[in-house]
Amino acid sequence: EVQLVESGGGLVQPGGSLRLSCAASGFTFSSYWMSWVRQAPGKGLEWVANIKQDGSEKYYVDSVKGRFTISRDNAKNSLYLQMNSLRAEDTAVYYCARDFLKYSYSPWGQGTLVTVSS
Amino acid sequence: QSALTQPASVSGSPGQSITISCTGTSSDVGGYNYVSWYQQHPGKAPKLMIYDVSNRPSGVSNRFSGSKSGNTASLTISGLQAEDEADYYCSSYTSSSSWVFGGGTKLTVL
Numbered sequence: 645e646v647q648l649v650e651s652g653g654g655l656v657q658p659g660g661s662l663r664l665s666c667a668a669s670g671f672t673f674s675s676y677w678m679s680w681v682r683q684a685p686g687k688g689l690e691w692v693a694n695i696k697q698d699g700s701e702k703y704y705v706d707s708v709k710g711r712f713t714i715s716r717d718n719a720k721n722s723l724y725l726q727m728n729s730l731r732a733e734d735t736a737v738y739y740c741a742r743d744f745l746k747y748s749y750s751p752w753g754q755g756t757l758v759t760v761s762s
Numbered sequence: 763q764s765a766l767t768q769p770a771s772v773s774g775s776p777g778q779s780i781t782i783s784c785t786g787t788s789s790d791v792g793g794y795n796y797v798s799w800y801q802q803h804p805g806k807a808p809k810l811m812i813y814d815v816s817n818r819p820s821g822v823s824n825r826f827s828g829s830k831s832g833n834t835a836s837l838t839i840s841g842l843q844a845e846d847e848a849d850y851y852c853s854s855y856t857s858s859s860s861w862v863f864g865g866g867t868k869l870t871v872l
Contacts, residue, residue, distance in 0.1 A: 679861075681808075688765065689800070689808065689851050691861035703859050706763070739807060747796035747855045750810035750819060 646670040646751055648740050653756030660730050660760070666723040666740030666753055674698075674718040677743035680725050681752070682736035692738070693725065708734075730760045766791065766852055766864035773870040779840040782867045784852030785833055790862055792833035796855035799828055799837045802866075803848045811850075812837060839869070847871040 652664040664680070679694035693704045693714040702714050713726040723740050737757050741749035767785040774780040784791065784799075791797055797815045800808035810819055812828035815835060825840045835854070839846055852864040 681863075688866040689802075689853070689863040691853070691863060694861075705860060744810060744819070745813060747794075748798040748810055748813035748853070749800075749808075750813075752807040752809075754807055 646742070648742065648751060648753035650738065650740050650753045650756040653738065653758045655759045655761065656730055657762050658731060658760055661726070661728045662730065662758060664725040664727065664738055664740075664756060664758070666725075668721045668723065668740075668742070671742070673716075673721040677746065678716060678723045679741045679743065679749060680714060680723075680738055681741055681749065682734075682738045682758075683755070684733075684736040687736075690736075694743075695723070727758070730758075732760050734758060735760045763790075763856055763858060763860060763862045766854060766862055768850075768852060768864035768867045770865070771868045771870065773872055774839075774842045775872045776842050776844065778842050779838060780842060780869065781839075782837045782850055782852075782869070784835040784837070784854075784864050786835075786854055786862070787833055789858075790854040790856040791830065791835050793857060794855050795830070797828065797830055797835040798853045799826075800851045800853065801846075801848045802851065808851065842871055844871050 680692040695714045711729045715724045737755040739755045741752045744750040799812040802808045816828045
């Protein structure tokens with residue numbers, strides 16, 4: 645069974661840092677683009693970043709460029725999101741998702757909540 | 763990149779059909795046949811329902827269908843069932859090598 649399990653969320657002060665992880669199982673992780681998508685409380689979905697199979701290409705939404713870094717470790721079947729200089733508006737559930745035929749996402753993990761507040 | 767435009771809510775009775783629209787620009791919806799639709803029940807992760815405008819992943823009911831005309835994509839659900847009540851989001855690949863989602867539509871089955 646394909647499974648994605650996020651971890652690392654929590655409460656952090658504005659300006660702080662957090663590193664999210666996504667453990668993948670049930671498929672050949674190194675064969676897929678992977679993404680992070682977030683959802684602020686009561687709001688819609690927002691694509692955050694994605695990364696190519698070998699990590700050679702990375703793309704970000706403008707609002708996180710220079711603050712967030714997506715990475716992966718294919719040997720550990722894991723995806724990461726390093727989040728620095730966090731702002732209140734970064735408060736959201738962060739989902740990791742596997743690429744589906746390149747332009748869609750399936751499946752998704754259950755999400756991890758990041759709360760940025762003093 | 764601005765979010766795609768979806769109606770905030772739609773409703774229908776069991777057995778009826780409903781359509782949710784998703785309007786973008788020539789830089790996203792209109793420029794690529796890479797529109798997807800996701801279903802999200804409260805407290806759950808999104809689920810892919812339609813990809814590449816009109817294709818259904820294995821296991822998704824054929825009551826769900828997608829289409830596109832110009833800068834507007836649409837999701838149609840026929841034979842509405844109670845379990846279809848959820849939030850629905852469209853998404854499109856963009857000319858910036860990124861993805862943009864719609865604001866979401868709450869479907870109520872009356």
